Amino acid sequence: MKKIFSHKALQIILVPIFILVTTMSVLSQNGIPPKDIQPYFDQARKFRNQDKIDLALETLNTAATESEKNEDIKALIDSLHEFAVLYLKIDKEGDTEFYWDRASVLLKDIAYPYGDAMHKYIEAILLYRSKRNFQALFMLNEAKQLNNDRNFINNLLLTEAQVYINLEKYESATKNLNSLIVNTDIYEKEYLSTQAYLTLAELNLKTGDLTExxxxxxxxxxxxxxxxxxxxxxxxxxxxxxxxxxxxxxxxSLTNNQNLAQIKDSIFNIEKNKIEAKTADKIKDDYKTELIARQDKKIEELTESQNRSELTAILTAAFLIIISLLAITLYRNNQIKLKTNDLLQTKNKELQISRDDAVQAMEAKTNFLSTVSHELRTPLYAVTGLTHLLLEEDPEEHQKEHLKALKFSGDYLLNFINDILHINKIDANKLEPLNMEFNLNKVINEVINSLSQSAKANNTKLTLDYDSEIPSHLLSDPLKLSQIFMNLIGNSIKFTKGGEVKVTAKLLNKVDDDVTIYFEVNDNGIGISKEKQKNIFEGFEQGSIQINREYGGTGLGLTIVKSLLGLFKSKIELESTLNEGSSFFFEIEMTSLDDKPEDFTFEVTPRDYDFKNLHLLIVEDNKINQVITKKMLSKKEMTSDIANNGYEAITLAQENVYDAILMDIHMPGISGEEATIEIRKFNQDTPIIALTAISLDDSLESFYAAGCNDVVTKPFKPEVFYQKIGENIFDKDIRNSLS
Incomplete structure (x- = not known):
């Protein structure tokens, strides 16, 4: 036992105990304010981008030293992360993991969102370098949720683009890189643009676009x-x-090759690499030994004072006995821990493989459903469009009956496709709740009014119990709330004949501006059995095949409600008794804007427009869709030209004057977005309406950003189609004055 616990060993064991007792804050003693170390980070970033690695390392070492001196844990975490990124720059991934691990320890004991975001970002780069691309994308998305610093987001977009290239998602990578080319970053504007151009050039080379x-x-x-x-x-x-x-x-090629040789000879020489490697190793070793040096210093101080008191010696002996017992226990526990760690590592690898498989399966499912729902819209546009045209041509009565049945089937199929796409967007994290001002009473009443005819057809009474204490001005997402109420109320009406559907909204709690509101949709319809309640919120579940055949529908409505409420961090609850009725209820937290005055709103009623003699450009690559759209315009005495692709659209828009342009988005060659961008370079006034079958990857914001005035999704209702054309041509001045 004496050999194991020598005098030196005793000191090493006791040091942490005495450090905890004796350590005091320097700042609390002398009141010196901590030194700002941000300039060190800025300078190190500049040195790193200019490949002056030794200077960058020395600057970061100064930042870390100042952070420890000031006892600034967050700044120390930032220093460790910057070290990790810098070692990635020189491909020393082992050293990167060393500093990443040190930051992990500090992050456990402090709430620091930026530090957590940077930690996940570095982990994503390591995953990307080990070719675990889906895990890298997942980790980048996690990091994006934690911080919105512009420089951080720009670097994250660059890494994301590189992952997309590995996955051969070239369109997504190009979007990221194009946004970085025109970035406004205050720290690394030129460096990010350089990286974006260079990565884009490599992508072009990979895809065979040598000129670009x-x-x-x-x-x-x-x-x-x-x-x-x-x-x-x-x-x-x-x-x-x-x-x-x-x-x-x-x-x-020869000139660039000569430049390359000159650069390698003059700059990237062996001596420079030796200096950088030596500096990197020295700083890392200094960091590793710094704690040991501090402990040695404390040991010396404690040794000098060891003989000052017999009490100290007695206490030391007592500590020795206690720690000896603890050491034996710790040794045994350590052996158990090692075995447990081996088992956990094995299980962790198995879980990682399972997670990768799950991510890939989800990706495959998302892509499949997105492609199917998108591709079905094109033939469905032909079905609904031709049905509308035939109904407009005064068919025979027996033909009219068949055409109406065909129109009903087309509308049903369209709703089904929309439901699939909507759920798919939620599952793929393509939807996020908005935060905008609205009047809850108005939103619910609009939904009830829109469903009143369905209730009347079922001889069902539709009522609203609305708490007057609910603030009139709230901050949340009225569009998704409307979808929730539309599905719940519509579902209750469908399964309630000759009964009552009651909608309740009550204020549960209000603390300052935070309010919690309780919602309930109650009916006395057919009800749901206990057995079926377990799966009623899963996709395509309607209770039974007989119910599906009698009442119709896809069974996706409640699945959409459950998914949408998940975005609000809320949960749908159900109470139901078979043949007596059902009650769906949930709670949502919102923000009150009581201090705002009542605003005056007005609604624009649909107008009858005189379309005669209007001349439009149809941009569409599908021949059937060209014929249908052209005939629909002709019905209103409008003339039109047809462009088969984006290039033709740009040429025709330059050579002719049109009252409006109907722009398909998905076309061979250049897309509708790219064609719109080019047209807007020489024509800012002509309304451009995107006429497209929206897929999972499409973004309405990107359509408007490209220069579109409005969007109509295919297939569309004719009245909506004509209304959008009229609004954008005749109401353009009014719309501009209101915006």
Whole structure:
């Protein structure tokens, strides 16, 4: 026992105990304010981008030292993360993991969202480098939710683009890179643009677009030369050497190759690499040994005072006995822990494999449903469009009956596709709740009014019990609330004949501006059995096949409600008795805006427009859709030209004057978004209405950002189609004055 617990060993064991007792804050003693270390981070970032790795390391080491001196845990975490990123730059992933682990320990004991976001971002890069791309995307999304710092988001978008390229999602990668080319980052504007151009050039080379690759490569080279980004100068010259050789421009290829050789000889030499490696290893070793040095210093101080009191010696002996017993226990526990860790590592690997499989399966399911729902819209547009045209041509009575049945089937199929796409968007995290001002009473009444005819057809009474204490101005997402009420109330009406459906809204709690509201939709319809209640919120569940045949519907309404409430962090509850009725209820937290005055609203009623002699451009690659859209315009005495693709649309828009342009989004060649962007360069006034079958990856915001005035989804109702054309042509001045 004496050999195991020597005098030196005793000191090492006792040091942590005495450090906890004796450590005092320097700041509390002398009142010196902590030094701002942000300039060190800015300077280190600049050195890193210019590939002055040794200077960047020394600057970060100073930042870490100041952080510890000031006892600034958050700044120390930031320093460790910056070290981790810098070691990634020089491909020392082992050292990156060392600093990442040190930051992990500190993050356990502090609430620091930015630090957590940066931690996940670095983990995502390590996953990407180990070719675990789906896990990397998941981790990047986690990081994105924790912080919205512009520089952080820009670097995250760059990494995300690189992951997309690995997954061959070139369109998504291109969107990210194009946004970075025109970034407004206050720290790394030129560096991010250089990286975006260079990555885009590599993507172009991979997809065979050599001209664009050369163009983007030259842009990257110019920026890198102007800002001293030495590695990027080398990479750009290397890429351009390959691209120009493939293009047959051998002189340019030779020039870039000579530049590459000169750069390698003059800058990236062995001596420089030795200096950087030596600096990197020295700083890492210094950090590792710093704690030991501090402990040695404390040991010396404690040794000097050891002989001052017999009491200290007695206490030391007591500590020795206690710690000896603890050491034996800890040794045994450590052996158990090692075995447990081995088992946990094995299980963890199994879980990681299962998670990867689940992520890939979800991705495959999402892509499949998105593709199917999108592709079905094109033939469905032909069905509904031709049905409308035939009904307008005064058919025979027996034909009219068949056409109405066909129209009903088309509308049913469209609602079914919309439901699938909606659930798919929620599952794929494509939907997020908005935060806008609205009047809850008005939202619920609008839903009730829209369903009143359905209630009347079922001889069902529809009532609303609305608590007058609910604030008139609330902050939440009225659109998704409308969808929830539309599905719940519509569902109750469908299964209640000759009865009553009652909607309740009550204020449960109000603390300052935070309010909790209770909602309930109650009916005395057919009810739901206890057995079926377990699965009623799952997709395509309606109780039984007989109920489905008698009442119709897809069984997706309650699934949508459950998913939408999940976005509000709420849960749908159900109480039901077979043949007596059902009650669906839930609670939602919102923000009150009581201080705002009542606003005056007005509604624009649908107008009858005179479309005669209007001349429109139809941009559509599908021949059947061209015929249908052209005939629908002709019905209202409008003339039209047809562009088969985006290139033709740009040419016709330059050569002719149109009252409006109907723009399909998904076309071969260039998309409708790209065509709209080009048209807006020389024509800012002509209304452009996106006429498209929206898929999971489409974004309405991107349509408007490209320059579209409005969006009509295919297939559409004719009255909506004509109303949108009229609003955008005749009400354009009114709309502009209100915006």
């Amino acid at each position: 690759s050369a163009k983007n490569g030259e842009n990257a080279l110019a920026l890198a030369n102007n800002n001293g980004f030495l590695v990027d100068v080398k990479d750009a010259n290397n890429l351009l050497t390959i691209v120009y050789e493939k293009l047959g421009q051998y002189q340019k």
